[in-house]
Amino acid sequence: MEYIEGGVTAAKGFKASSAAAGIKYQGRTDMAMIYSDVPCVAAGTFTTNIVKAAPVKWDRQVVYESEHAQAVICNSGIANACTGVQGMAYCEATAAKAAEVLGVQKDAVLVASTGVIGMQLKMDRIEAGIDMLAPALDGSIEAGHLAAKAIMTTDTVPKEVAVTFEIGGKKVTMGGMCKGSGMIHPNMCTMLGFITTDANISKALLQEALSEDIKDTYNMVSVDGDTSTNDTVLLLANSQAGNPLIDTKNEDYKAFCEALHAVNACLCRKIAGDGEGASALFEVKIIGAETKEQAVTLSKSVVTSSLVKTAICGHDANWGRILCAMGYSGAQFDPEKVDLFFESASGKIQIMKDGVAADYSEEEATKILSEPEVTAIADIKMGDQEATAWGCDLTYDYIKINADYRS
Template sequence: MKVIDGGVTAPKGFLAASTAAGIKYKDRSDMAMIYSTVPCKAAGTFTTNVVKAAPVLYDKKIVTESKSVQAVVVNAGIANACTGAEGFGYCEDTAKKAAAELNIAEDAVLVASTGVIGMQLPIQKLESGIEVMAKELSDTREAAHQAACAIMTTDTISKEVAVTFEAGGKTVTVGGMCKGSGMIHPNMCTMLGFVMTDAAISKELLQEALSADVCDTYNMISVDGDTSTNDTVLLLANGMAENPEITEKNEDYRKFCEALNYVNTEIAKMMAGDGEGATALFEVKVIGAKSKEEAKILSKSVVCSSLTKAAIYGHDANWGRILCALGYSGVEFDPEKVDLVFESAAGSIQIIKNGIAVDYSEEEATRILSEPAVTAIANMNQGNAEATAWGCDLTYDYVKINADYRS
């Protein structure tokens, strides 16, 4: 596998465009379109929130029932959530307009929205934006980047990753983009993710690969404990790499899953590190657990702890908060066997051994915790399983951003 500079246009046959439709923002682009020159197999995973936005309901139906997909239309600023039949109708209107402009079937169009809940979409602005984007579709790196920027809300950076690998003597590419900064919590988190590949792969294995991978990537991040109404990850495969179609779990499937995992992991980490108001990516590795499931529960418990997140913001090695978060996770373990280490680009320092603080330097610990990416490694010393979760520190700016989000 090789990491390359790219996004959703990196795989063969994928084009992108963006525009400023004026949906909510007055000074920036707020719509994006991804288009494949040939029909794609489609897979998707969606929010577990009982309150599901209209685009989630619409896309679940398309992914399940449509034979192929060729385009995705995304808007930022308004979530089209809690909007009833009118909101669902706007999903249909969006798909109908895109289908007409691109000369494809209506059920070959997926839609996604992100932004304020409860507001109706200005459908005329969306339709005008579709007209513009359909004429400006491009396979350039810049088109992909601008599309990634257009779907941002409170994000401070765009999030894109691409890789290549060899399958059946052909070069296969996987490229993705996502948005997410707040209302991010495990179990599909407000995040939108779009991953494109030119791999030839069956729809069944495409869905299986995505469903399995989100458990170790997007479902292992948390910014603020809120699971959104709009969470969506879409994976489209157009087969233009011309590799022998992957129809069984062979070596090519393993390589595809590895590439997909890399893309999803990296953009998931970008979301966690770009949490609203955040100054640091906070990674929690739990090792030595009795099972992977227990390791996941333990790591997510720590990464979701508001007190621990605040300590990371203060560069304070307040290890008691981490041990406490492990303790209320619901997993049974012996606290007198736990070891804890902090790591960053500035070095590594052991904080506790066998559940008790060692003689460490607070100044050294603060220096290590002052980096833009910090890791806490908790060794439970009870088995061989491990898992990693990602989050961010909790800052004053998180409250400021969310206190006036609508205004």
């Protein structure tokens, strides 16, 4: 597997475009379209929040009930969440308009929205945006990059990645883009993710691969403890690579899953590192666990702790906060056997051994914690299972961004 330049347009047969429709923002693009030259099999995973935005409900119908999907329409600025029956009417109208201009079936159009909850969409602007998007579709890397920028809200950078790998002697490509910065919490987050691949794979295994990988990627990200109404990850496969159909869990399926995990994990790190107001990506690894579930529980507890997050912001090796967060997680372990390390581009340091402070330099620890990417590694010495969670530090800017978000 090889990382390459690009995002959703990297795979054969996929195009993208962006437009400034003036939905909420002025002077910037706020709509994106992804289109496949041929119908795709589609998979999706969605928010666990009981309050689900209309696009989530629409996309669940398309993914679970339609044989194929061929286009995605996404707007930023307004979430189309908590908009009543009118919200579903917006989704249907968006899909109908896209179907008309693209010459595809309405039930082959996926829709996504992100932004302020409770505001009504302006359908005249959505439809005008689609009229701009369709003729601008392009398969270039730049078109994909501009689409990634168009779906941003409080994000500070576009997020995309692409890889190539081999299946059955054929070169297969997978690319993705996502948005997410705030209202990010495990079990899907306030994020939209769109992944495209030219692999030839059955719809059933595509869905299984995505659903399984979500557990170790998007469900392991937390910025602020809030699970959104709009979380959606869509995976489209159009079979244009020409590889033998993947319809059994063989070595080809394993290679596909490895590539999918690489794409998803990269996007997750980008989301966590761009958390609202964040100055650092904070990664938590639990190793030596007895079970995977135990490792997941512990890593999530640490990465979501406000006290730990503020310590990371202050470049403070306050290891007691980490052990405390592990202790109230609900997972059972012996605190007197825990070893704890901090690691970054500046080096690695052990700050706790067998549950008590190690002999370490505070100055060296501060240097390590001052990097833009910081990892805490806790070894609980109970087995060979492990898990990784991603988050960020908690800064003053998080409050500034969210205190006036609607304005």
